[in-house]
Amino acid sequence: MNDDDWVRAMNAISEVVMNRPLPLRAFDQIYMRAGDMVQQAIRVGNWAQGQKVAFIGDGDGIALSVAVLVNLGIIKKGPERIKVFDFDERIVNSVRRLANKERLKGVEAELYNCLDAFPEKGAFDRFYTNPPWGESNEGNSVVVFARRGIEAIGYRGQGMIVIADDPELEWPSKVLQKVQAYAIGRGFYVASMEPMLHGYHLPEAEHLRSCNLVVGSVQGTARMHAEDTIEEARLTNFYGRSKEPRVKYVRDRARPDHDRAIEQDYTLEMWENLR
Ligand SMILES: C[S@@+](CC[C@H](N)C(=O)[O-])C[C@H]1O[C@@H](n2cnc3c(N)ncnc32)[C@H](O)[C@@H]1O
Numbered sequence: 111m112n113d114d115d116w117v118r119a120m121n122a123i124s125e126v127v128m129n130r131p132l133p134l135r136a137f138d139q140i141y142m143r144a145g146d147m148v149q150q151a152i153r154v155g156n157w158a159q160g161q162k163v164a165f166i167g168d169g170d171g172i173a174l175s176v177a178v179l180v181n182l183g184i185i186k187k188g189p190e191r192i193k194v195f196d197f198d199e200r201i202v203n204s205v206r207r208l209a210n211k212e213r214l215k216g217v218e219a220e221l222y223n224c225l226d227a228f229p230e231k232g233a234f235d236r237f238y239t240n241p242p243w244g245e246s247n248e249g250n251s252v253v254v255f256a257r258r259g260i261e262a263i264g265y266r267g268q269g270m271i272v273i274a275d276d277p278e279l280e281w282p283s284k285v286l287q288k289v290q291a292y293a294i295g296r297g298f299y300v301a302s303m304e305p306m307l308h309g310y311h312l313p314e315a316e317h318l319r320s321c322n323l324v325v326g327s328v329q330g331t332a333r334m335h336a337e338d339t340i341e342e343a344r345l346t347n348f349y350g351r352s353k354e355p356r357v358k359y360v361r362d363r364a365r366p367d368h369d370r371a372i373e374q375d376y377t378l379e380m381w382e383n384l385r
Pocket residue numbers: 133137138139140141142166167168169170171195196197198201222223224225240241242243355
């Protein structure tokens with residue numbers, strides 16, 4: 111990418127960032143940093159060229175980032191279809207809002223909780239997920255999101271799972287092992303793993319990075335397992351320690367000026383009162 115393209119790309123991603131609702135830490139929403147989003151969007155766009163892609167939870171806004179970079183011609187050929195499934199209506203509405211404003215073709219969003227059955231099984235060729243990373247539940251939360259992704263592609267195709275990767279810590283390697291074993295058990299193999307790629311707006315763990323783990327189906331072996339019902343054990347510490355999933359949907363309080371500060375956020379100190 112030349113300097114000119116880099117500036118155009120950053121400006122487009124800055125629209126995506128401004129359009130994101132503020133993250134709710136109670137549900138592990140922790141957003142990716144802008145420079146990393148540009149690189150991630152280019153990777154995902156190229157990986158999913160001409161494909162139908164389901165994004166299972168996408169607070170980061172990678173689906174929109176891919177679409178705006180395709181619009182600019184920075185990604186030469188993008189996916190045929192992009193659909194975001196998220197339980198946060200603010201995110202669903204933010205996808206629809208920017209897709210409308212920028213006339214992004216083939217971009218959709220639906221309110222969906224991954225504890226429910228997946229509504230469009232087999233309708234996609236690729237899935238992408240950046241789930242709750244499963245530090246306190248040995249990766250069970252990642253497995254729930256990955257399972258929905260695998261259903262979205264009907265056990266045929268590829269999925270990109272974005273999760274923690276830090277060789278200095280023990281838990282990310284345990285989660286990576288669990289997720290890989292899960293995917294292999296369903297007839298998938300690890301097609302690639304790009305380590306320590308992305309940083310996040312996470313002040314208490316600035317160093318923490320995530321990787322792109324890509325799994326692909328092995329023809330004739332991909333299959334559903336009996337234990338794939340989502341039992342209670344999978345839900346313990348879902349969003350972190352003692353944070354079980356009790357909320358079905360986060361509802362939006364839509365307001366037309368979503369990209370401006372609201373009065374509750376600040377007070378004004380008037381000149382006349384200071385004299
Ligand atoms: C949990 S966050 C993980 C961190 C990621 N970097 C982010 O902030 O988007 C991923 C996305 O999953 C969504 N999500 C959380 N719980 C969900 C659920 N039960 N069903 C569907 N989506 C969910 C969140 O709203 C968010 O957009």
